Amino acid sequence: MNKQLPLILASSSVFRRAQLEKLGIPFESAVPDFDETPADGEHAQDTALRLSTGKARSLTARFPRALIIGADQVAYCNGRQLGKPMNVANAQHMLAELSGQRIEFFSAVCLLNTVSDRLYTHVDHTVVTMRNLSNIQIRRYLEREPDAIYCAGAAKSEGLGAALLHRIDSSDPNALIGLPIFRLLDFLAVEGVEIL
Template identity: 35%
Template sequence: MSLILASQSPRRKELLSQLGVQFQTRPADIDETPLSGESPMDYVLRLSIEKARCIARSQSGTWVLGSDTTVVRGEAILGKPEDEEDAVSMLLSLSGKTHQVLTAVALVKDEKVLSRVVSTQVCFREITESMARAYWATEEPCDKAGSYGIQGLGGMLVRSIDGSYSSVVGLPLAETADLLMEAKIEGWWSWHQE
């Protein structure tokens, strides 16, 4: 197998499958706590590389893909909610405003690292506390950065985006394809070259 996805996310698995590459999945277990003074961009890049390295250590000679997505309000990193109150607070803080979603993707093989970070602006509609609590009750926000998933019911919270939709879901397809081509991993594009 020429590629391992260091994730248990069904969304990342589905997106990577769209590129026509053969891969296995192995979830990476790392500490996702931001470092003191770490910028949101440095944070997502570090986590994507650490996830890939976590698996690559035991897979010499194999490319491992890691990715991480975070929601950023100002300079605040909005991770996965701890509980309902945390989720409602996050959602209300995004209500009627534009925020940034950063997704980093990294390919690691032995000591080689290829990476990209993609930034997308997401504009939320005005939402009420009762809407936020009703959304929490669906359980969709429980494991999502910023307490929402654009690809599901959370899509109704989004007025517009400026950037990559697939990046907000969890894996920027164009940038991931660029990295896979750079690493000479065959995918959909390999079958359609003239």
């Protein structure tokens, strides 16, 4: 493992932290200082990539000798970006709109070497088809999965949210949770970080 450069996760997400912990490598989490407002007319894929790199770069002054992981996820359906609902009422409305719909999730990951300024980026594209959901099913789901309000599209797929889904098409099942692990492993290997 690259002993000189510590690994920093530029995220306050408990979900991404849990994903990275499963790899069994030491890292530190740091809250990025970056405006996550989508730009007008920006495609969801571009938003996810801009936010992931912006989060990583926002920590360069604090970690001038590090490998910083940035990540972001944007959900897209019916011509618009979907954020995190952040409360139950918004989540109920969002899930009612998404019932039976096809949703695209763009999950971006980057790895920034703050010494060399090398930046590796990738955006994973996952397509999810939602089941047709009744208002009662949505209410029960949100009662039993309160953290769903912090997930893009209110669908916490790694938990009870799996019951909302009819189909997932993805090259990396980790990406839907928020961190495209497969490509991140490639980036870390190039920087000398061995996982196995």
